Amino acid sequence: MTLYSKDEPFIIGIDFDGTVTTMPAGGNDFPKPQKGFVDFYNHIHEHNYQDPENPIYLVIHTARNLDNADNWNYVKDYLCRYQLNEVFLPKRDGISIKNNLNKKITFPVRYTINSKIPCSCYIDDLNIGTPRIDEFNLDWPRIEEMVFSQINLIKEKWEKAQS
Numbered sequence: 001m002t003l004y005s006k007d008e009p010f011i012i013g014i015d016f017d018g019t020v021t022t023m024p025a026g027g028n029d030f031p032k033p034q035k036g037f038v039d040f041y042n043h044i045h046e047h048n049y050q051d052p053e054n055p056i057y058l059v060i061h062t063a064r065n066l067d068n069a070d071n072w073n074y075v076k077d078y079l080c081r082y083q084l085n086e087v088f089l090p091k092r093d094g095i096s097i098k099n100n101l102n103k104k105i106t107f108p109v110r111y112t113i114n115s116k117i118p119c120s121c122y123i124d125d126l127n128i129g130t131p132r133i134d135e136f137n138l139d140w141p142r143i144e145e146m147v148f149s150q151i152n153l154i155k156e157k158w159e160k161a162q163s
Helices: 016-020 037-050 069-081 140-162
Strands: 010-014 056-060 087-090 096-098 104-106 121-123
Touching: 010 016, 010 140, 016 069, 037 056, 037 140, 069 087, 121 140
Parallel strands: 010 056, 010 121, 056 087
Antiparallel strands: 087 096, 096 104
């Protein structure tokens, strides 16, 4: 559910390097997820369990070229290593996203440019205004509050439209 359509999925584009991971410049080892990201991920999972009619999808939205098989497999393996299996990756076909649990969502039209899909909102360590704890760590509780505040505003809009 978005501001524009009650039937569109709410998709959160999440940068990978420095947002999910603790390494802002990337790398190919497996740095731990940012402190707080796993809690944020778990709250999204809990929301989806409690409200399956209005799911929230977390999709990797990165400057890494995910059309490159090595990059795509690295991010996939990273998510698997830290059991972040419900985070989706854009598929190279440009019309679908898939997670490590083999859930696939297909869109009616080609949507990607360099593996980046249009999202309802974006979380990135380089965004202006992204809440931070310090130079390298995002304020995930504040980010979660902002995301759910936006979702509640959207729900209120559609509830008013139906009455």
